[in-house]
Amino acid sequence: MPKILIVGGGYAGFYTAWKLEKQLRRGEAEVTVVDPRPYMTYQPFLPEIAAGSIDPRHSVVHLRSHLTKTKVITAAVTGVNHASKKATITPAEGEAYDLDYDIIVMTAGSVSRTFPIPGVADEAIGMKNIEEAVAVRDRVLTNFDKAAQLPAGPERDRLLTFVVIGGGFAGIETFAELRSFASALVRRYPEISFEDTHFHLIEAMGRIMPEVSLKTSHWVLKNLAQRGAQVHLDTQLTSAVGGKIELSTGETFESDLIVWTAGVMAHPVLRNTDLPTEERGRLRVQSDLRVINDDGIVADAWGAGDVSAVPDDTGKGVGGFCVPNAQHAVRQGKLLSKNIVATLRGEGVKKYFHQPAGAVAGLGLGVGVFQKGKLGITGFPAWVMHRGYHGLAMPTWERKIRVIGNWVLNLFLGRDFASLQDVETPRVAFETYASRPRPAAPVEPEPVVKAPARTRAKAVAK
Incomplete structure (x- = not known):
């Protein structure tokens, strides 16, 4: 079976895998999702989480619970060599290893973009x-x-x-x-x-x-x-x-x-790949979400979401590209799954076109x-x-x-106003009051008993 590797379990990655599970026939392809976190975060809810209006666990989707036909690897992809179709997987524990694939889907998302401002x-x-x-x-x-x-x-x-x-x-x-x-x-x-x-x-x-x-x-x-x-x-x-x-x-x-x-920027993992990027460091893709370089389409490589420079064919995008938001990432993930399945079956692919809902x-x-x-x-x-x-x-x-x-x-x-900041140091209370073994008492050296002078004299005589 063709092995499909999805790098990143955010909006685009999760929806690609989720829809592939429904669209692929039995035995048609094997899908693997790799992400350092075991869940997808619905980022539009983060401000409400910070304000205590939403329980944090309710705004995440556990990957293993909802991707029942997909292999989920909780680790980081730290490199991709598409020429040999190998990805370097680095888990939190243990040694890094190479994972072979046939089709790669780059949906690694974005990270905060900062400037060298002191402090x-x-x-x-x-x-x-x-x-x-x-x-x-x-x-x-x-x-x-x-x-x-x-x-x-x-x-x-x-x-x-x-x-x-x-x-x-x-x-x-x-x-x-x-x-x-x-x-x-x-x-x-x-x-x-x-x-x-x-x-x-x-x-x-x-x-x-x-x-x-x-x-x-x-x-x-x-x-x-x-x-x-x-x-x-x-x-x-x-x-x-x-x-x-x-x-x-x-x-x-x-x-x-x-x-x-x-601001945000494309995930730095792209710097450790041989996949083509544009001037802002995003993956180069065309409207059907296939990766492209100066010579045309890069076979078996796809991209969507914040990590990719997806053309906005509506003409409303910034610089001609889709803005990095959930509205686009979700819809791109859905189209990406359809296009991958169409390619596997020798059918035509569709271009991404979405009029913003506001x-x-x-x-x-x-x-x-x-x-x-x-x-x-x-x-x-x-x-x-x-x-x-x-x-x-x-x-x-x-x-x-x-x-x-x-x-x-x-x-x-009303909102929940309880702070759980001590969860960052959960063992402090236990360590503070935990009983510890008493230090061992020092061992007193046995006194040296000297023999009487007469006994010593006899010993010398012998």
């Missing part, structure tokens, strides 16, 4: 995976607990100052959700007033959310300002060393939480924005549309039920 690599955290969103949530909660015990002063201000870098969809959603989260927390901490909390979003461009109209973006800015959140436009972060924020405007302040959302964002409980062409909807109706769209877009009915059920329960029970 960012040491102090900031991204918003690309579930672990980061949970860590942000726990940091906010823990900082409130600490600040409630401190008098007014620089350290208290530092704990209650939160910074987000980047004014795109991911940054604005994260920023607004955290502002909503903190506003709800203030009601439970009488020691902390609303005015004690400080939220700053840093955006180098002159506007936010380029996916929506200028009018809609202005409404978002006004709404955030009314909620006590400050947006710095035309401003660059110049330093974050030790948590001290220095801006290009000359303004400085300190923060204990810096969230970086200023842009929708949640800005905290009860607040959202929606943009479709010139139509812009703001406030509560857009928030309902946001939840409705993403609730239905979540893969598998089992996950949909969990997420929507979580939302319904929150209407009656």
